[in-house]
Amino acid sequence: MSPVNELGKLLLLIGLLMAIAGLVLLFLPKIPLLGKLPGDIVIRKGNFTFYFPLATSILISVILTILFSIFKK
Numbered sequence: 475m476s477p478v479n480e481l482g483k484l485l486l487l488i489g490l491l492m493a494i495a496g497l498v499l500l501f502l503p504k505i506p507l508l509g510k511l512p513g514d515i516v517i518r519k520g521n522f523t524f525y526f527p528l529a530t531s532i533l534i535s536v537i538l539t540i541l542f543s544i545f546k547k
Contacts, residue, residue, distance in 0.1 A: 502508065513529030 509527050509530050511527075511529040511533065515524070515526040515528055517524040
């Protein structure tokens with residue numbers, strides 16, 4: 475294949491991934507408890523808020539690991 479074809483496929487893949495990421499960002503706030511799990515760290519002091527979603531990150535990592543291992547086979 476020519477380099478132009480490869481570049482075209484790469485751009486289509488990037489565009490598709492960006493569209494999927496956009497859809498996820500649109501519907502993510504509607505998922506209950508996501509970002510409010512026990513283990514998520516929230517520190518509020520005055521007008522400063524630090525938020526680190528530790529438990530949510532672990533949960534998403536486990537789900538993605540399971541999905542990738544299923545599709546790998």
